[in-house]
Amino acid sequence: MTDAAHRLLWTVVALLLVALGAAALGASLGALPGSDPGAPLLGAGLLDAWRVAAPWSTVAAAVAGAVTALTGQRLLGRELRRPRQALHGMLSHPGRHPGRTRLATDVLVDALERDLTGDPEVRRARVVLTGTPGRPDVWIRVDMAADARADAVREHVDAAVRRFATTAGCTPAHLDVTARIEPRRPGPGLPRRA
Structure with a gap:
């Protein structure tokens, strides 16, 4: 899933949660038409069904909560993992003539x-490729x-x-560059900081 799709998904989830929270708050304050602030939020019929199904209704709610929590934990774990799974194997491109370049x-x-560290101002470089081979x-x-x-x-x-990009015959879909500056090393005549 692309970053834009993830942002859209989380935006929809957030809007649904806000709408549910606003509806529950409005119902509890009696601000919604036909709502009574003293009445149970779930309604008498739903409460009766809950009580009739006891203890299985409690077990079902606990299982649903655990599944939701595990799903949320997996989604959050995937979102926080950066960069995503690196590409392994071969980048393969069809050629103009019969055959492929791998x-x-x-x-x-x-x-x-090696190309990045060819500049004397760059001390070290680390590269990770993710996504699809063509982009x-x-x-x-x-x-x-x-x-x-x-x-x-x-x-x-x-x-x-x-x-x-020219060598690999691909166009990067996304380029993320992080630059860090190494701290200055004290010279022979400069005092060291404690």
Whole structure:
């Protein structure tokens, strides 16, 4: 599921929960037409059915709550996991002539990391590819030197990603770049901080 689809799903869930909460609040305050603030929220017929089905109604509610909690935990776990499952195996593209071009994703990742660290201002680089082979999501983290110029590193990363896209024959669907600046190391004549 794409990020936009996840945002839409969670927006719909949030709107439903807000609507349910507003309806329950309105009913308990007697603000809804035909509602009595002193009456039970579920209604007499539903309460009678609940009592007749006891103790199975309580068991059913507990099971429904546990299933809902487990589903929510799994959804939340998937949402918080970034980047998603990395691509493994081969990126395969049909050629203009009979045959296919196959590139190992590990080789592409290593090549992009080497290209990124080719700039002396970039100390380390980490690349993860996710998504589909034709339009992968590219996740990059670069560790820059303390005195690195951000605009020069940005241009270098942009050029490296363009070279990667040309080499791999794909267009990144999403590019996420995180840049971290390494702390300055004290020189021989500078005092160390405690």
